[in-house]
Amino acid sequence: MNKWISFPRIEGEASRQAHAALPEGTYERELGKEGFFGPATHMYHRRPPTGWSRFEGPLRPRAFDAGKLRGHGPSPWDAAVLLHNAHVGFRYWTLHNSMDHLVRNSDGDELIFVHSGAGEMFCDYGHLAITAGDYVVLPRGTMWRIECESAMDMLLIEATNDSYRLPDKGLVGPHAIFDEAMLDTPAIDDAFRAQSADDEWRVVVKRRGQLSTITYPYNPLDAVGWKGDLAPVRINWRDIRPLMSHRYHLPPSAHTTFLARRFVVCTFVPRPFETDADALKVPFFHNNDDYDEVLFYHAGEFFSRDNIHPGMITLHPCGFTHGPHPKALGNMLQQKAPGTNEVAVMLDTRDALEVSALAETVEWDGYVDSWRA
Numbered sequence: 147m148n149k150w151i152s153f154p155r156i157e158g159e160a161s162r163q164a165h166a167a168l169p170e171g172t173y174e175r176e177l178g179k180e181g182f183f184g185p186a187t188h189m190y191h192r193r194p195p196t197g198w199s200r201f202e203g204p205l206r207p208r209a210f211d212a213g214k215l216r217g218h219g220p221s222p223w224d225a226a227v228l229l230h231n232a233h234v235g236f237r238y239w240t241l242h243n244s245m246d247h248l249v250r251n252s253d254g255d256e257l258i259f260v261h262s263g264a265g266e267m268f269c270d271y272g273h274l275a276i277t278a279g280d281y282v283v284l285p286r287g288t289m290w291r292i293e294c295e296s297a298m299d300m301l302l303i304e305a306t307n308d309s310y311r312l313p314d315k316g317l318v319g320p321h322a323i324f325d326e327a328m329l330d331t332p333a334i335d336d337a338f339r340a341q342s343a344d345d346e347w348r349v350v351v352k353r354r355g356q357l358s359t360i361t362y363p364y365n366p367l368d369a370v371g372w373k374g375d376l377a378p379v380r381i382n383w384r385d386i387r388p389l390m391s392h393r394y395h396l397p398p399s400a401h402t403t404f405l406a407r408r409f410v411v412c413t414f415v416p417r418p419f420e421t422d423a424d425a426l427k428v429p430f431f432h433n434n435d436d437y438d439e440v441l442f443y444h445a446g447e448f449f450s451r452d453n454i455h456p457g458m459i460t461l462h463p464c465g466f467t468h469g470p471h472p473k474a475l476g477n478m479l480q481q482k483a484p485g486t487n488e489v490a491v492m493l494d495t496r497d498a499l500e501v502s503a504l505a506e507t508v509e510w511d512g513y514v515d516s517w518r519a
Contacts, residue, residue, distance in 0.1 A: 164176070171192065173191045173194050175188070176432040177433045178432065179435070181434060181494055194517075197518075215240070218240040227502055229502070231499050233308060234409050236303055245291040247347065248289045249350050252353040254286050254306040255286050256303075257302070257404060258280075258281070258284065258300050259300065262297075264298070265277075265294035267332070272372075274330065277382075283380075301442055341365065390417050392425075393425050398494070399412070409437075413491060414486075414488060415489055428475065431470075436464060438462070438494070440462075441490050443488075445488070448490065471516060
């Protein structure tokens with residue numbers, strides 16, 4: 147048995163309620179453990195905690211423009227990893243034409259987020275139409291391929307040696323955020339049966355980062371039926387109904403969509419702003435010192451960031467204070483619009499992420515200076 151040291155107290159000028167009723171002229175900073183689930187302290191500063199004049203070294207916040215990546219091939223294994231550690235791989239893939247082979251990831255579950263385009267996915271379990279904004283969770287070992295008539299851009303997040311699960315929704319109950327009945331599974335329909343021909347097919351399997359090819363004299367996607375509770379699932383961000391409070395700015399953890407043992411995936415979707423006069427209406431400054439934070443910007447206008455557009459990726463390593471840009475701070479207590487207009491995918495990893503050489507070729511070096519007023 148063990149427990150955190152816990153002796154909550156107030157010292158000096160402070161609010162008794164986090165993210166609301168800040169002492170006049172101050173900026174709140176949260177220092178927390180376990181990614182907003184553990185003990186925390188809220189500091190109240192006279193100046194924004196991100197007001198650095200210079201930031202040097204590998205810990206700096208970084209931004210990458212995935213839309214500038216080139217050289218994508220017809221297989222997800224052609225998409226080089228942008229960010230990675232022993233527990234997760236973060237890839238960006240543009241598929242220009244229908245795949246002429248099947249793939250199978252034997253290193254872990256795969257999460258696909260479709261950034262643009264639409265196509266037809268065929269897998270062991272059947273046929274699934276996919277389009278922009280869809281998440282697709284593929285259990286480890288699933289054979290699959292995609293047919294498309296025009297280019298598709300996709301984010302791929304591998305849970306290395308791990309599986310995706312849903313978060314415990316606690317007090318709000320299992321039907322909040324999205325009801326599990328909203329999860330779609332592949333169907334053995336006419337389209338699936340029509341593609342089960344006797345032509346030769348290759349299956350390219352990834353295991354321990356190495357590729358092997360298995361050739362069949364027929365299409366191995368030839369199931370006539372299945373039963374069970376292990377299958378690919380699909381949900382679109384438009385089916386997510388975010389938790390919100392008009393009196394309190396909820397932490398990012400309230401927007402958790404999927405999780406693995408060493409990381410979580412959250413989804414930020416349009417929602418109303420807080421309306422209480424003394425409630426924060428921008429993300430609060432925080433030291434998320436147990437996690438690296440990655441954001442993939444999918445659509446809309448990103449109210450807490452400047453000079454960010456869809457297709458960009460930001461990385462905030464743990465170890466420094468994260469928070470809104472100076473321009474966003476002007477709307478800290480009053481927003482001009484009734485709500486947010488942004489869609490973003492967040493990856494929070496318990497273990498430090500490595501940045502690949504490919505990611506560095508599309509890096510925006512000025513991002514670290516964008517907090518300078």
